Amino acid sequence: MPEEIKAHITGVVYQVTAKPGDRVQAGDPVVVLESMKMEIPVEAPRAGAVQEIRVKEGQTVQEGDTIAVLA
Amino acid sequence: MGLRDLVDELAAKRARSRSMGGDDAIARQHAAGKLTVRERLDLLFDAGSFSEIGGLATHAGIAPDMAGKETPADGVVTGYGKVNGRLAAVIAYDFTVMAGSMGRNAEIKCNRAREIAYTKRMPMIWLIDSAGARIQEAIGSKSFAGSGLLFREESVMSGVVPQVAAMMGPGAAGTAYIPALADFVPMVKGTSNMALGGPPLVKAVVGEDISAEDLGGSKVHCEISGVGDLEVADDRACLQAIKEYLAYFPSSNTERPPAIPCDDPADRRDEDLLAIVPDSPRRAYDVKKVVRAVVDHGAFFEIKPGWAKNIVVGLARLGGAPVGVVANQPMVLGGALDVDSADKAARFIMLCDAFNVPLVFFQDVPGFMVGSKVERAGIIRHGAKMLYAVSEATVPKLTVVLRKAYGAGYFVMCGRGYEPDLIVAWPTAEISVMGPEGGTNIIFRREIAGAANPDEERARRVEEFRKLINPYMAAGAALIDDVIDPRETRPVLIRALEMARTKKIDRPWKKHGVMPV
Numbered sequence: 001m002p003e004e005i006k007a008h009i010t011g012v013v014y015q016v017t018a019k020p021g022d023r024v025q026a027g028d029p030v031v032v033l034e035s036m037k038m039e040i041p042v043e044a045p046r047a048g049a050v051q052e053i054r055v056k057e058g059q060t061v062q063e064g065d066t067i068a069v070l071a
Numbered sequence: 072m073g074l075r076d077l078v079d080e081l082a083a084k085r086a087r088s089r090s091m092g093g094d095d096a097i098a099r100q101h102a103a104g105k106l107t108v109r110e111r112l113d114l115l116f117d118a119g120s121f122s123e124i125g126g127l128a129t130h131a132g133i134a135p136d137m138a139g140k141e142t143p144a145d146g147v148v149t150g151y152g153k154v155n156g157r158l159a160a161v162i163a164y165d166f167t168v169m170a171g172s173m174g175r176n177a178e179i180k181c182n183r184a185r186e187i188a189y190t191k192r193m194p195m196i197w198l199i200d201s202a203g204a205r206i207q208e209a210i211g212s213k214s215f216a217g218s219g220l221l222f223r224e225e226s227v228m229s230g231v232v233p234q235v236a237a238m239m240g241p242g243a244a245g246t247a248y249i250p251a252l253a254d255f256v257p258m259v260k261g262t263s264n265m266a267l268g269g270p271p272l273v274k275a276v277v278g279e280d281i282s283a284e285d286l287g288g289s290k291v292h293c294e295i296s297g298v299g300d301l302e303v304a305d306d307r308a309c310l311q312a313i314k315e316y317l318a319y320f321p322s323s324n325t326e327r328p329p330a331i332p333c334d335d336p337a338d339r340r341d342e343d344l345l346a347i348v349p350d351s352p353r354r355a356y357d358v359k360k361v362v363r364a365v366v367d368h369g370a371f372f373e374i375k376p377g378w379a380k381n382i383v384v385g386l387a388r389l390g391g392a393p394v395g396v397v398a399n400q401p402m403v404l405g406g407a408l409d410v411d412s413a414d415k416a417a418r419f420i421m422l423c424d425a426f427n428v429p430l431v432f433f434q435d436v437p438g439f440m441v442g443s444k445v446e447r448a449g450i451i452r453h454g455a456k457m458l459y460a461v462s463e464a465t466v467p468k469l470t471v472v473l474r475k476a477y478g479a480g481y482f483v484m485c486g487r488g489y490e491p492d493l494i495v496a497w498p499t500a501e502i503s504v505m506g507p508e509g510g511t512n513i514i515f516r517r518e519i520a521g522a523a524n525p526d527e528e529r530a531r532r533v534e535e536f537r538k539l540i541n542p543y544m545a546a547g548a549a550l551i552d553d554v555i556d557p558r559e560t561r562p563v564l565i566r567a568l569e570m571a572r573t574k575k576i577d578r579p580w581k582k583h584g585v586m587p588v
Contacts, residue, residue, distance in 0.1 A: 009407075035405060035407075036440070037353065037506050037508065038353055038355065038407070038437055039353045039405075040405050041355070
């Protein structure tokens with residue numbers, strides 16, 4: 001079942017580190033947010049293929065926003 | 072009957088009590104992946120050290136539908152024994168007897184066990200595996216109006232003797248407040264759960280369909296609610312965790328925590344400490360690596376590892392003496408403090424202070440989280456809890472600033488204003504009310520806006536501001552005690568701990584403060 005990966009902190013997308021189709025392991029960063037002057041990775045909760053990335057670098061995201069979808 | 076016959080009769084009654092709820096019920100207990108109450112006590116206490124009290128009790132015989140029923144030990148085994156050589160009292164519910172429900176006589180036994188712990192000043196351990204109150208005996212105003220004193224007594228005992236409530240099965244309704252008031256709550260994965268109202272009550276009252284596991288299983292309480300302190304794999308791991316936890320604590324608040332001989336050299340320098348913290352101040356790292364590199368043999372007993380992970384708290388030893396560690400975790404939310412992490416740290420600081428366990432703070436905190444979400448959640452109130460707890464604590468307090476020490480984060484992590492007995496910084500330390508970027512934008516807002524090239528002007532101002540943030544400014548003003556080579560962290564802390572051992576601070580008399588809960 002596809003699983004949405006959500007931001008756990010409000011911040012700005014600093015770097016998108018995965019693209020659709022990439023295989024990721026649990027704990028791999030999919031996106032790096034910048035918040036509180038820190039680079040904070042948003043990690044894949046489980047292994048799988050990235051189905052969709054919903055954010056762009058420089059975009060502001062709120063806590064709870066969906067950042068990516070894991071197939 | 073002669074005395075020999077009477078003795079035989081006694082032996083038969085004792086055997087009946089020890090047979091618990093019978094073979095079928097014991098088989099069901101085992102099939103559920105649980106040990107029986109007596110198997111648990113064998114594992115908890117040193118061999119042959121357990122003395123049972125109230126073993127011959129049975130139900131009160133006050134409910135018509137209980138007539139003819141047997142309730143060996145009335146569904147709860149109570150007594151005292153030695154855990155790693157030191158006495159502790161126990162109340163262990165027996166699920167094989169009427170689902171471990173709390174009967175009237177069972178409660179009398181529990182009161183007796185708590186009295187032992189309280190008046191003789193020894194830890195109180197609950198092994199909870201109980202459906203809650205025995206409705207047959209508790210229903211109606213006549214019995215219920217006098218009940219509930221256990222929670223008052225548990226509150227009074229809080230901070231006097233260590234209290235551990237292990238969830239080794241269900242703990243519904245009343246039995247859920249026992250862990251809530253205890254100091255340490257391990258939960259067995261898959262078999263334990265707690266909720267103020269179990270699934271049938273929830274269905275009846277609010278119409279929600281939910282399983283006991285989804286309502287109050289170990290994942291819910293150890294990762295979301297924060298009521299559980301540690302998720303453990305099975306009964307054995309649970310009992311082992313209790314023993315390990317208690318080893319860090321004195322038997323009561325009038326004693327020091329027990330030190331053990333230590334063969335990890337006090338002057339050990341750890342080269343790894345030069346490589347853990349990244350060069351970029353914006354990069355995360357695992358602060359637990361720092362903790363493990365510093366403490367005796369790398370042994371760290373973490374409390375609430377799955378909840379509010381942006382702060383790390385737990386027990387360890389330095390030179391054989393127990394300490395409580397509070398460390399910011401840059402890996403999670405950049406180490407920024409929020410509502411739950413402030414709550415977790417405040418409670419842990421109070422726990423250590425209550426039982427004379429010195430505190431060691433490792434600071435790397437960009438500050439408290441800001442924004443509407445945390446303000447509405449009451450971050451001011453929760454942050455104040457941590458200020459309050461660290462201010463109240465009179466145990467030895469040692470602070471190491473690893474990297475960031477910004478704003479109120481520096482205060483709550485035992486900055487200079489909070490009576491640290493030693494405060495030192497690594498050369499990477501940044502102690503300031505806020506970072507150079509944030510500060511520049513506020514202080515030089517007009518100058519930047521009015522400059523021919525605002526971006527250039529901002530960058531120049533940020534660089535100037537940055538020069539003001541380094542540990543030598545703080546050490547030069549004698550506001551921190553030293554800047555240390557990270558490799559010296561362990562020897563520096565062990566020497567300071569020895570220096571602070573005789574610390575004595577008398578606060579003005581008061582009934583109690585008004586804690587911002």
